[in-house]
Structure formats: structure tokens, C-alpha cells
Amino acid sequence: MTHDMDVVVVGGGQAGLAAGYHLRRQGFDFAVLDGDPAPGGSWQHMWDSLHMFSPAGYSSLPGHLMPAQAGETYPNAGHVVNYLADYEKRYTLPVQHGTRVRSVRRDAGRLLVEADSGTWRARAVISATGSWSRPFLPAVPGRSVFTGRQLHTVNYRSPAEFVGQCVIVVGGGNSGAQIAADLAHDGRVDVTWVTLRPPRFLADDIDGRALFDVATARRRALDAGLTDTGGVASLGDIVAVPPVRAARDAGLLKAKPMFGRLTADGVQWADGNRTGADAVVWCTGFRPALSHLAPMDLRGPRGHIPTNGTRALDEPRLHLLGYGDWTGPASATLIGVGRTARDAVREITGLLT
CATH class of the missing domain: 3.50.50.60 (FAD/NAD(P)-binding domain)
Structure with missing residues (x-):
């Protein structure tokens, strides 16, 4: 079965939900396709003791502050999962869980999104799959002989x-x-x-809110042609x-x-x-999960798709959201993704209306 939509969002974690919030506000007909069977994005897969870098009030998606967690300055992963699940319901976002997208390709003036449960024809696509599903393992000598x-x-x-x-x-x-x-x-x-x-x-008083401010200041400096401040990496x-x-x-x-x-x-x-x-x-990091975009042959250096903000340079109907600073300052964080989601939807609005 093929569904026709204005916009399809691939990924229902924090970036996908932020995009959904702004798409809802603009009145688009859209769907959010998420491979996980339940809400919460990658937060539902984190280790037991993980806590956020920032207090709840500075770790919120657009429109709805994350409530504080009783007894915790920095909320744990379970609290974040509950917040994201509530956010999804609060804004009646059309998230289809358990729907894994296999590919996105060009098709007669539309983008064809092929998933394991159906096909969507969209006027624009926001890819928000993050990197948790693509862990990186370095090629260290002897890795194949270790018996532990x-x-x-x-x-x-x-x-x-x-x-x-x-x-x-x-x-x-x-x-x-x-x-x-x-x-x-x-x-x-x-x-x-x-x-x-x-x-x-980093200094003991630095948390996620301060890191977001530093990342944003760096992006503004670069956009203005000023000297690179080094951003978060300069702090530690x-x-x-x-x-x-x-x-x-x-x-x-x-x-x-x-x-x-x-x-x-x-x-x-x-x-x-x-x-x-x-x-x-x-604990060697991740790479962006972009295999579903392979049919469009957009990858550039380092496996990234070249973008202007969140928009793919070679495909203006495609936006990439939440993969790191190359798709917006602090866009892989709860506090940072809302701004880039807003900007992506603003560009899509200009393209489709």
C-alpha cells in the first residue's frame, strides 16, 4: 500500500519528535516512521546508571518543559523516556512505531520512502535516525583473537x-x-x-546548557566569517x-x-x-545511520551528506536533523534540536507552499 504525504520523518526519537511538533504547527500532512517498537528513541537502550548532563528545565523539546525528576538534579534515562512518550501523546504526533525504513529514493517528482510495512510518497523527507544504531569499532590489532x-x-x-x-x-x-x-x-x-x-x-560547573551556548556561539561566529572559537571541543x-x-x-x-x-x-x-x-x-563512538539514504548517492567526505544547515545540498527536499554539529549546533541534544527542527520545517514550508 502506498501513502501520499506532504512530509515523512524517518526516526521517532528526540529529533523526529521536535520535527513533528513544528510540522504539526504548520498544518502539514505528515507521518513519523520509527523502527523502535516503543517511544523513547535511543534513551530506552541506555545503560542503567546513565544521567543527563543538564537539569530537566534545560533539556526540553519545543513547547513542553521536561518536568523535574524527584530526588535528581540530572534526570536519568528512564525519566527521559517517559518525557518523550508523553510528548508524543501530548501533541498527538503520528508516530508509527515498529516501522523500519529501508530506503529513500527519488520517484517522479516525489521522494519514495520504502519501509517494511508499506511505502510513502512524500514531497519532502526529514531524516532523523541519529547514530545509536551504528556503533563504531576501531580496527585494533588482535581484536579477532581475543577470547573474552x-x-x-x-x-x-x-x-x-x-x-x-x-x-x-x-x-x-x-x-x-x-x-x-x-x-x-x-x-x-x-x-x-x-x-x-x-x-x-570540563570544569565542574559546565553542563549541557553551557555546552549548547558554546556550540551556538561557535556557529554564529563561523556564519559571520569570524575566527573559529573551537566550540565545545576547546573546553574538553x-x-x-x-x-x-x-x-x-x-x-x-x-x-x-x-x-x-x-x-x-x-x-x-x-x-x-x-x-x-x-x-x-x-566506548568508541558512532557513525550517522544513513544507509536508508544510499539510493540517492549523496554522501560526501567522512560519510556525511553535505548540507546547508539541515538541507542536503544535492537534494533540497531532504533535511537531516539531529546528527551533530554538521546538521546544526548541538542538534544531537534535547536542548539543541528544537531550534534546528524549527529551521528545517521553515525551509520545507517555503519549498512546499
């Missing part, structure tokens, strides 16, 4: 599954620091934290949320430099010394 467990950030849940084990956590970003701290605080896991370069902690790599700060101050977060290779039962360092390990947790 290897998992990515997406597979980690809690220290309980590693009790009595030696675990190596690889990654100098927020996920690496938070998971290393989670394991170290537990006390029943022998954890080694490994980073490519010495970890850079790791937000010192309370659990990370506590582990750091207790001396539990002492990073070692990256090992040279994996062995059958652990790792070997550059000096030849070896450390045994039962598991390696790769």
Missing part, C-alpha cells in the same frame, strides 16, 4: 554482569568516563580505563557529571594510554607488558 567478551557502549547495562572480572574500558569521551566510573564505583570489578590521549575534563571532552566527578576525585579514574594490541586473554601495551582481561567495553 567484547561489547560496545550500546550493549553495556550495569556492573552486575562483570562481577569478579577484569574489564578494560576504551574511550576518552563521556561514555567511556561514565562507564568506567560506574564499574569502578561498584567495587566488585577490576576496571582499567584506556584513552588515546590524556582525558580532558568529558562533562564532570556527579558520578564521574566522584570517581575522579576518589582516584578511581586514572586513565592509561591506549594498548598496542589485543591478545587471546587480554591486552599488550607498547612496552611489551601484558594485562589480562575478561571483557573489553568499546
